[in-house]
Amino acid sequence: MKTNFNSLLQGKQLVLVDFYATWCGPCKALIPILKEVKKEVGEAVKIIKIDVDKNQNLAQKFQVRGVPTLILFKNAHPVWRQSGVVPANDLKQLIQSNS
Numbered sequence: 001m002k003t004n005f006n007s008l009l010q011g012k013q014l015v016l017v018d019f020y021a022t023w024c025g026p027c028k029a030l031i032p033i034l035k036e037v038k039k040e041v042g043e044a045v046k047i048i049k050i051d052v053d054k055n056q057n058l059a060q061k062f063q064v065r066g067v068p069t070l071i072l073f074k075n076a077h078p079v080w081r082q083s084g085v086v087p088a089n090d091l092k093q094l095i096q097s098n099s
Helices: 002-009 025-044 055-061 088-098
Strands: 012-022 046-051 069-074 077-083
Touching: 002 046, 012 025, 012 088, 025 046, 025 088, 069 088, 077 088
Parallel strands: 012 046
Antiparallel strands: 012 069, 069 077
């Protein structure tokens, strides 16, 4: 997954990574929020979901201590991160300001 993950971060498109767990209630609450954001911003961002239980090495690499944790990457570098549920409008503004 590591090689594939790194290739997903390459390019000019912003990448929003959602580190989640299947057993996490707030993670489930984030699903419709991310769908709304993707619908609104379209190709301005690529949204990737990473299950921390199945990808523990990636979670460790990015020091994910709680789920959900969102990390926005620009040019393969993290430019923003936050744990917990983030409102759709905040995410849209964040994406627009980094586009």
